[in-house]
Amino acid sequence: MKKLFLIVFSLLLIGCANDDSPSEGDGSIKPKVSISVGNHASEPNTNGSFTLSLTGASSTVTTVTIEVSGTATNGEDYQTIGQQVNIPANTTSHSIPVTVIDDAETEGDETIIIEILSVSDHAEKGSPDTATMTLSEEPESFVLQPEDTPNYMVNPNSTAETIALFYNLKTISSDHFFIGQQDAFNSFYNNVDGDSDIKKLTGSDPALLGSDYMFITDDNNNGDPSNWFYQQEQIIMADAVEAYNKGMVNMFTWHLREPYEGDHFYASEMTQFQLDNAFASILPGGANHEYYKQKLQKVAEVANNLIGNDGKKVPIIFRPFHEFDGNWFWWGADYCTPQQFKECWQFTVTYLRDELGVNNMLFAYAPDNSYSSEMQYLQRYPGDAYVDVLAMDNYGDFNNQGQSGVTAANNKLKIVSDLAKQRVKIAALSETGYFVTPGDNSPISNFYSNNLYNAITNNNNHIAFMMFWSNSENTYCTPVPGMTDASDFMEFTDQPKSLLENELPNMYQLP
Missing domain, CATH: 3.20.20.80 (Glycosidases)
Known part of the structure; x- marks a missing residue:
């Protein structure tokens, strides 16, 4: 049975130099603490990380209480996460490393979930307050089979030559790369x-x-x-x-000209109106959607x-x-x-x-x-x-x-x-x-x-x-x-x- 761990992180927040940023004690909005996945991890040796982010700075320690759960076991599937971390001055984010512990078992994908339960009084929980990491088996053992290749492609009805290209690029990448x-x-x-x-x-x-x-x-x-x-x-x-x-x-590749005048693709050469409207205008329902479809017809x-x-x-x-x-x-x-x-x-x-x-x-x-x-x-x-x-x-x-x-x-x-x-x-x-x-x-x-x-x-x-x-x-x-x-x-x-x-x-x- 998987255990739950309550871990307290001490986050040292230093007042930001930006005059618009809130600081402790001035009655401003409290800084918010949120969490996200930095990188997913996989066995045998691909480590991952979570990221704690803060929207503002504080001159006092911010304590964040979290709950760690999931189907992966802390201390067995990955090294035990430390209970206290001091964030350096002037830093509003911190990476929590997930160091994988490899084993001989084939367990399939597992999860590591961290939820923020509470924070110090001078701060508050932000959103998202929960993050889920996938701890997967390193797909080194996965071998793409020729007959299965279309299942992984954008167009499963591609020509035989296009299916073969996908297969060969994927397969050869395990030990070679092409120079172009x-x-x-x-x-x-x-x-x-x-x-x-x-x-x-x-x-x-x-x-x-x-x-x-x-x-x-x-x-x-x-x-x-x-x-x-x-x-x-x-x-x-x-x-x-x-x-x-x-x-x-x-x-x-495609250096597509902007759709209003059709002259430029570099933003520095375009008007502000073009920059503000060009992309939205080629979407379905946009002023230049039919124009964009004509370009795709040429492609x-x-x-x-x-x-x-x-x-x-x-x-x-x-x-x-x-x-x-x-x-x-x-x-x-x-x-x-x-x-x-x-x-x-x-x-x-x-x-x-x-x-x-x-x-x-x-x-x-x-x-x-x-x-x-x-x-x-x-x-x-x-x-x-x-x-x-x-x-x-x-x-x-x-x-x-x-x-x-x-x-x-x-x-x-x-x-x-x-x-x-x-x-x-x-x-x-x-x-x-x-x-x-x-x-x-x-x-x-x-x-x-x-x-x-x-x-x-x-x-x-x-x-x-x-x-x-x-x-x-x-x-x-x-x-x-x-x-x-x-x-x-x-x-x-x-x-x-x-x-x-x-x-x-x-x-x-x-x-």
Whole structure:
């Protein structure tokens, strides 16, 4: 029988410097104490945490009495949580660690529940006052079976090649990851065209090609052969088919122009009216909903007309509304609520799948690197029924941040990796890189073979693929022959878990 534990936490709250914040004894509103799950835990060695949060600061100790319950046993399934914790000055939150104790038993998922029972007189309970953590069995032993694969996909009626792509990405991620690059067939350092820059150096193309629906869905694309935007559409489609024919994986992002004028996607280039209204306007019932549907019809038209040499539709990973936790795009966190974002995502998926008949598409959810917990990562998550790939974009942690940046990136990828294991999804680092502009900045020593590789693979992460951004005339993310970091990149591609195109199995066939 599971025991209940009453634990008293002493939380030292120091008065906040903000004049608007309440302080003890001034008659202001009492600070509220709430609790949430920071990270879920799993056996054998993935620790978790709860987070106590306070809305205001106090100059006296705040005592929080909690009750710990659940089907997992304190002190047996996880190390006993200490009875008293002192919060450092000027801190209004505290992480309560849950350190897993592994055992030989197979117990399935268990729960750890913490409820706030009471707090000191100068504070009060906030909401939520109860949090439930899942202590799951590490899904290392789970083996996805080919015949079961459609059950875990957004579209169980996907083409055979798309089902195989999901299966192979998921399976191979247990011990390898693919190296990709955006626009690898058409963007080159110093504009030296021909082979992809990665192939110029390594002898192989990347394993994944990144493309963009931006020009394809531009208002100026009128479908005329002489139209520049239509010409870009044809080039992008040809590149995707070429990549498929080579056995590579295709991923499309979408820098969608805002719907009022159709000129910009960066928030800094838009009017305040556009920022305040653009996202809401494309939702069902919104002023620009029909406009958005027309853009999705173009997305579907292209996806349905990507045909390989084998006569099959080319599977693609579709990554719309990426980096939505930032504010540089009009779909960013300041310009729509979590519920609006979820509604838009769910409509996008169901319209493409159910109304437009797109059955060769996997859907990738990809925030930037602002999160530090599962709860934050999932704040705008539309649900497992609408996502195939759990990803993240991350440039900041690799921007000459040293070991602290590597550790931060690895921890964030650990969250993605663990969620993908729990939910039977594909984990990915969907955009990254360090931009080198010779004459302006220098390469980082061992950036590829040490910093990037360790961030991807340490901590038992299982990431299916990573993608560098494109090279350009004066700047590169991947070096070419003659660059001082060329040997470092070669070492990165030669690491045991790294795969390029020439090392890929047949990604479009089930075993």
